Amino acid sequence: MKKNVTMKDIADQIGVSSVTVSKALNDKDGVSDKLKDKIKRLADEMGYRYNTMAKSMKNGMSYNIGIIIPERFSGGISQSVYFRAYQRITTALEDYGYYGIMNILSNEDEEALNLPKIYQEKKVDGFIFLGQLTSEYIKVVKEIDMPIVFLDFYDEHDEIDSVITDNFYGAYDITNYLIAQGHQEIGYVGNLYSTSSIQDRFLGYYKSLLEHQIKLNDEFIINDRDEKGKFIEFNLPEKLPTAFVCNCDQVAHELVNKLNDIGYRVPEDFSVVGFDNDIYATITNPQLTTVDVDVDEMVKQAVRLIVRKIQGKNKRYGRTSVKGNIIKRNSVKKLG
Amino acid sequence: MKKNVTMKDIADQIGVSSVTVSKALNDKDGVSDKLKDKIKRLADEMGYRYNTMAKSMKNGMSYNIGIIIPERFSGGISQSVYFRAYQRITTALEDYGYYGIMNILSNEDEEALNLPKIYQEKKVDGFIFLGQLTSEYIKVVKEIDMPIVFLDFYDEHDEIDSVITDNFYGAYDITNYLIAQGHQEIGYVGNLYSTSSIQDRFLGYYKSLLEHQIKLNDEFIINDRDEKGKFIEFNLPEKLPTAFVCNCDQVAHELVNKLNDIGYRVPEDFSVVGFDNDIYATITNPQLTTVDVDVDEMVKQAVRLIVRKIQGKNKRYGRTSVKGNIIKRNSVKKLG
DNA sequence: CTGAAAGCGCTTACAG
DNA sequence: CTGAAAGCGCTTACAG
Numbered sequence: 001m002k003k004n005v006t007m008k009d010i011a012d013q014i015g016v017s018s019v020t021v022s023k024a025l026n027d028k029d030g031v032s033d034k035l036k037d038k039i040k041r042l043a044d045e046m047g048y049r050y051n052t053m054a055k056s057m058k059n060g061m062s063y064n065i066g067i068i069i070p071e072r073f074s075g076g077i078s079q080s081v082y083f084r085a086y087q088r089i090t091t092a093l094e095d096y097g098y099y100g101i102m103n104i105l106s107n108e109d110e111e112a113l114n115l116p117k118i119y120q121e122k123k124v125d126g127f128i129f130l131g132q133l134t135s136e137y138i139k140v141v142k143e144i145d146m147p148i149v150f151l152d153f154y155d156e157h158d159e160i161d162s163v164i165t166d167n168f169y170g171a172y173d174i175t176n177y178l179i180a181q182g183h184q185e186i187g188y189v190g191n192l193y194s195t196s197s198i199q200d201r202f203l204g205y206y207k208s209l210l211e212h213q214i215k216l217n218d219e220f221i222i223n224d225r226d227e228k229g230k231f232i233e234f235n236l237p238e239k240l241p242t243a244f245v246c247n248c249d250q251v252a253h254e255l256v257n258k259l260n261d262i263g264y265r266v267p268e269d270f271s272v273v274g275f276d277n278d279i280y281a282t283i284t285n286p287q288l289t290t291v292d293v294d295v296d297e298m299v300k301q302a303v304r305l306i307v308r309k310i311q312g313k314n315k316r317y318g319r320t321s322v323k324g325n326i327i328k329r330n331s332v333k334k335l336g
Numbered sequence: 337m338k339k340n341v342t343m344k345d346i347a348d349q350i351g352v353s354s355v356t357v358s359k360a361l362n363d364k365d366g367v368s369d370k371l372k373d374k375i376k377r378l379a380d381e382m383g384y385r386y387n388t389m390a391k392s393m394k395n396g397m398s399y400n401i402g403i404i405i406p407e408r409f410s411g412g413i414s415q416s417v418y419f420r421a422y423q424r425i426t427t428a429l430e431d432y433g434y435y436g437i438m439n440i441l442s443n444e445d446e447e448a449l450n451l452p453k454i455y456q457e458k459k460v461d462g463f464i465f466l467g468q469l470t471s472e473y474i475k476v477v478k479e480i481d482m483p484i485v486f487l488d489f490y491d492e493h494d495e496i497d498s499v500i501t502d503n504f505y506g507a508y509d510i511t512n513y514l515i516a517q518g519h520q521e522i523g524y525v526g527n528l529y530s531t532s533s534i535q536d537r538f539l540g541y542y543k544s545l546l547e548h549q550i551k552l553n554d555e556f557i558i559n560d561r562d563e564k565g566k567f568i569e570f571n572l573p574e575k576l577p578t579a580f581v582c583n584c585d586q587v588a589h590e591l592v593n594k595l596n597d598i599g600y601r602v603p604e605d606f607s608v609v610g611f612d613n614d615i616y617a618t619i620t621n622p623q624l625t626t627v628d629v630d631v632d633e634m635v636k637q638a639v640r641l642i643v644r645k646i647q648g649k650n651k652r653y654g655r656t657s658v659k660g661n662i663i664k665r666n667s668v669k670k671l672g
Numbered sequence: 673c674t675g676a677a678a679g680c681g682c683t684t685a686c687a688g
Numbered sequence: 689c690t691g692a693a694a695g696c697g698c699t700t701a702c703a704g
Contacts, residue, residue, distance in 0.1 A: 004396065006681060017691045022683065030689060052457045053398060054681035056389045057696050060340065064437075074423055083419035087410055087440055099459060101400075101435050104423055121388045123435060342697060353675045358699065366673060390697035393680050674704085680697105688690085 005048045066124040067102045073131035074104050085295050092303040113140045126306050132195055147309035151302045154319055163302040166321040167197045170291040171204030174273050174326055175245055179212050182335030183243040187220035190247030198247045205245045224251045234258055249274035249281040249290055256284050267333035277327050286330035298322045341384045402460040403438045409467035410440050421631050428639040449476045462642050483645035487638045490655055499638040502657040503533045506627040507540030510609050510662055511581055515548050518671030519579040523556035526583030534583045541581045560587045570594050585610035585617040588624050603669035613663050622666035634658045
């Protein structure tokens, strides 16, 4: 291990002051080009590496962003999506000179309303929370005196900036698509009281029905999970609709299986659409027509937002929603 | 945003020096219990948060560890395993007071032999590299004057400490198991020149054959990928063995499909075993008997290692291999 | 038990 | 164009 090289070392070697070295290395004005060159060359030669911590000390910025993912999203199906999102976040942050420190928020810490240790230790300048938090925890998060962005969920009181997929218009679009295929009796599969995104998707579906003057039939709203998000057996109504808008691909997958079990075929007997375009969309037979969530764009927005908030005295930007796209596959039949 | 509270603020408020506050807050000797209590209470009240950066500045430690994952492992099948590993790493690091900063090493940067920016900027005190690097890049990594641990691969020249799954004995064990089930003609599926882990698994398989005095039949070594790791069509020999040891579950999955395609059934006609116990082991029909890799234990070892190296002047520890376990499922038939 | 002094490596604002 | 001084928030060694 070679010894630590500092700006002072370089300065001494050349016979200038460390101020000049600092200016040269940071490409600031006030150093002649010739000297600047000389300093840079020597820095390279001596194996100088910039000490970010000293700068941090000076201006009170850590140049780190905490990326907090609640434990329950760190496994199962959300895992791959969230990992990809996390990767993109770190990569995008780097372009702004920031680094992402990931933290899994354990169920216990969330329950006990404990803020992440990286907050207590001033390791970060801001936070991106990735994945729905309990409303109790959101309240605590609001007390944090740092820029915060919610990604893939939002605060119902809208006090914290968020970037989400456009649940409402995604569901609206895909319901419109079903109607365009001739369907008039369309069910919605999802618990309306579970999460805000499931609710918003429902409302998008409902808007489409309203616009087409199709009456909402309560019987066609099929519950898929309890309030805690745990999946339950479907309780299908006597009379079935001809198409189902499912709140996510996984549930659409389950529904197709269920329909198969009781002797029906998709899309011949029933059309089924999902949401998310995750792995369940392609492992289902037939593959699902669904709404693709534009994770990359969401990440881009979230990163831009947090950086802007850090640099610009934490202004409010509200909710940013990113539009998804319908991916047409084989789970929808054209009627009539 | 409330103003930044420092130790000095607390000290002034009470009428002591910041040295005393520092001692109190760090539970060091030299402060009366009564005063210590008072200081702690006031710190809480004033919303004091410890400034890690100042400490870092003092002792030159960042308390961050860089976790570097080559881009090609950040997607596909390795993704979920590596994400899980990364999560465990960050969690385990926290117990030691360290944080993990993940960095995807892009193919271009690896090709161009660029070291991660977090190294250049002294953001980290050490590195864990997760996933096989090119040998050219390994050479560059060796120049880094910081503790480094390789996780899930190793340097063939053994100059860098590593934690790997016990490829050799895993393959040895599972081949023994096949032999115990009455198999004598056993093939190995994998490119012997591709990665060290595939090679080691082959050697474990070979050791088992040797011990049972079964001659290695070159015809039974079936290539599954080119030197760059890209999968290729199997080229099955005329005469087939009764069982196959595959270098990973994914390839075992492909092999089962291939055998089905040409009219054979597993395990009735041929027994097939995999390695890794990843998702391919369970989506294959029949589910695969395979070797489970103990990722959690590997992570634990890697984290302990890197922390020890940082704290203890970067000693050499060599290669740590963590034993996996055979998971018996339905892809093996007992002969005779 | 308590604290004044020095220093970690940089940058900012100012003077020359 | 160049640099002396002060300061970011803490800790370490030393003195009392």
